[in-house]
Amino acid sequence: EIVLTQSPGTLSLSPGERATLSCRASQSVSRGYLAWYQQKPGQAPRLLIYGASSRAIGIPDRFSGSGSGTDFTLTISRLEPEDFAVYYCQHYGSSPRFTFGPGTKVDIK
Amino acid sequence: EGQLVESGGGWVQPGGSLRLSCAASGFTFSSNEMNWVRQAPGKGLEWVSYISGRSKTTYYADSVKGRFTISRDNAKNSLYLQMNSLRAEDTAVYYCAREYSYGYANYDYYYMDVWGKGTTVTVS
Numbered sequence: 001e002i003v004l005t006q007s008p009g010t011l012s013l014s015p016g017e018r019a020t021l022s023c024r025a026s027q028s029v030s031r032g033y034l035a036w037y038q039q040k041p042g043q044a045p046r047l048l049i050y051g052a053s054s055r056a057i058g059i060p061d062r063f064s065g066s067g068s069g070t071d072f073t074l075t076i077s078r079l080e081p082e083d084f085a086v087y088y089c090q091h092y093g094s095s096p097r098f099t100f101g102p103g104t105k106v107d108i109k
Numbered sequence: 110e111g112q113l114v115e116s117g118g119g120w121v122q123p124g125g126s127l128r129l130s131c132a133a134s135g136f137t138f139s140s141n142e143m144n145w146v147r148q149a150p151g152k153g154l155e156w157v158s159y160i161s162g163r164s165k166t167t168y169y170a171d172s173v174k175g176r177f178t179i180s181r182d183n184a185k186n187s188l189y190l191q192m193n194s195l196r197a198e199d200t201a202v203y204y205c206a207r208e209y210s211y212g213y214a215n216y217d218y219y220y221m222d223v224w225g226k227g228t229t230v231t232v233s
Contacts (some may be wrong), residue, residue: 032216037154044204044227045146045154050220057110088154092219097168098144098156 002026002091004101012109019076021104023089028069033092036065036074039103040085048087049074076106084108111136111223113205118228125195125232131188131205131225139163139183142208144221145190147201147230155201158190159208173199195232202227 003026013019023034031052037045047056049065052072062077076083089101117129131143145157158179159168167179178191188205206221 030216032218035220039154044224045221046224047220047222050222051216051218054218056222090154090220095168096156096170097159098146098221100154100156103153 001095002029002093002099004089004091004099006087006089006101006104008104009102010105010107012107013079014109015079015081017079019074019079019083019106021074021076021087021106023067023072023074023101025070025072025091029091031068034065034067034072035090035092037088037090038083038085039088045088079106111207113207113223113225115203115205115225115228118203118230120231120233121195123196123232126191126193127195127230129190129192129203129205129228129230131190133186133188133207136207136223138181138186142210143179143181143188144206144208145179145188146204146206146221146224147199148204148227149198149201152201157203160188192230195230197232200230200232202229 005024007022034052036049038048039045053065064075066073086103086105088103091099112134114132121127144159147155147157160179176194180189204227205225207223209222210219
């Protein structure tokens with residue numbers, strides 16, 4: 001079973017700043033199996049990035065994903081007030097079918 | 110793009126049962142694989158179960174195997190999760206989510222692109 005580790009646990013930044021979130025897998029994974037989700041309090045997760053670097057429909061271009069192998073990154077180029085949330089990376093596998101990282105909370109500094 | 114609406118959550122005593130439903134609209138439900146994902150209070154996301162479009166294949170997380178059963182009724186555009194022998198640790202918000210997959214340029218892609226708003230299950 002692949003384990004995903006996210007860092008940092010919490011990222012305190014100001015609007016307009018750049019956010020860099022890390023997701024590390026316990027072994028090499030296919031880019032196609034790596035996705036990122038955003039979750040705001042009291043809301044369902046929302047797909048941001050799939051295939052490690054492709055933006056989902058309606059996602060602003062300030063969100064970008066990169067990486068390969070075991071190391072993946074979600075970057076928010078300039079934080080908007082609505083971007084303060086928790087971000088999860090997710091891996092598709094055989095068992096369990098989907099695994100999530102523990103999340104990174106981006107909060108207002 | 111599609112919409113999912115969960116229902117059936119509530120309070121139940123340990124050892125009890127509950128059946129969750131998820132109503133789909135806006136897409137061809139029978140053509141899509143579906144999942145249940147849960148989130149305990151203050152915790153992260155945990156995948157629970159999967160079902161293929163024609164119900165031929167199902168998968169479960171080890172934590173619920175033998176106690177939960179996923180099913181679907183394509184004629185009713187509905188997904189279900191029968192939860193038996195409930196435990197305190199099953200307390201969570203339960204989301205249904207559409208799985209999307211495709212292959213392109215030597216890669217296969219898998220992700221969950223449509224999510225419901227969730228239904229809360231409390232076991233105590």
